Amino acid sequence: MREERLDIDQPLWDLSTFAGRWKHFAWQTDFRTCTVSNSELLEAKKLLENYKLGKEPAGTTQEQVVYAKKLYESAFHPDTGDLQNVFGRMSFQVPGGMLITGAMLQFYKTTTAVVFWQWMNQSFNALVNYTNRNANSPTTVSQLGIAYFSATSAAMITAIGCKSFWAKRASPLMARYVPFAAVAAANCVNIPLMRQNEITNGIDISDENGNKLTKSKLAAVKGISQVVISRIVMCAPGMLILPPVMERLEKYAWMQKIKFLHAPIQVMLVGCFLTFMVPTACALFPQNCSIKSNILERWEPENYELLKKNCEIKKIPTYLYFNKGL
Template structure:
């Protein structure tokens, strides 16, 4: 029976199309409907194949299906099952629903404040769920990050809405939430991942061995997340 490198990507990640296909595959929102039992079974199969213990009655397609479920639902560092709302596979349906709500209900300050709070709570959960496992936040750091990001979003949303109400048409007023989200994300993400900026993130060689920590890599990665 041929050995399978379960950790090898199915596409060439050195090419844009390969990276696009990989992330499209691993963030498939349909995986959100997978039961916890099936996810745990997928993890068990992945670990067995990784250790060279591939079951005889399991096909290649079943192994790749397990790989997809494992990478979509489990933290890449700790291997822990992530909460469903914080998974990257939930970003498309969850983000679309919240964005639609922010665009629909924006006319009153109450609606703006409520949906900005929902959005920043969702963003904080996603950032926390996908944090570097070796740079965990304390409860105090987590609380400060959440309150600061949420407050900045509310101030930006309400302030910008008040300004546009006097100067802009209803069409432009509808896009107030995007300004608030952009401002808050510039605060939310660095705060939620502040320990990575302070202590650095693990750097690995081609064999997957840790060779040290880098704050430069952390700054580069977090900056790209904010800009994109």
């Protein structure tokens, strides 16, 4: 019997449920895909293009097509189809995040270390935010520079301020939470600024069939807000649970003998958290986000008029959809 063909434009799981989204993102953000060469990634893209046309090589199995789809979705931008920088991909969140977050949690005692690792973290975040933006809203070099400088400054000011405050008034354990406070504050600055063009000019919104009908600034605000929450949730368990764990462990004599391993231990523990939390955070909200058309009628009348014009004699959809980015 002939093998049933896949609709490779559709997800393998039901994305209307959290469980389905979790499976999808665990599959899509698999950090092992970061080791795949660019030539193999481009071959996967070509295989999918040929498969759509029914011209795939003879003997191609469904497993090969599914793996090609995994490579494509982990490495290519969903809006443009361009190959993403490996360090900015969501599949690099586990190896990249564990190294930087582990270092932030370990080297928190001196102001110099705090400033350096916050700078490293925000540089990494800026790359991730830019790589996973809604690419239909281009951002200028000056806007990127302002976003990067502002987010980095916010992280450093928060970190130094918390460190100075808690050093005098709180226990040593509280000082370990300085990195999380800085990261949370910086995410609230970094992501909106990195994607400010979406808020200023609006993003494309479509009907359920993907037909672009108008733009919306409110849709951009909703999508970016959800991304900010997701990013904070992504790092929260590791940065909130590990400090008391390490505070307790470091009191044991055997831990005192292996101080040189404290940083690697924290890095590995953060990696364990992120392996689970990256898909969890990405799955919190649907990737294909929705907004009611009557909200546009009330708050964005000019975009609603464009919506009516593009719908012509057809009924205006109750819900409109857009890619919120990651």
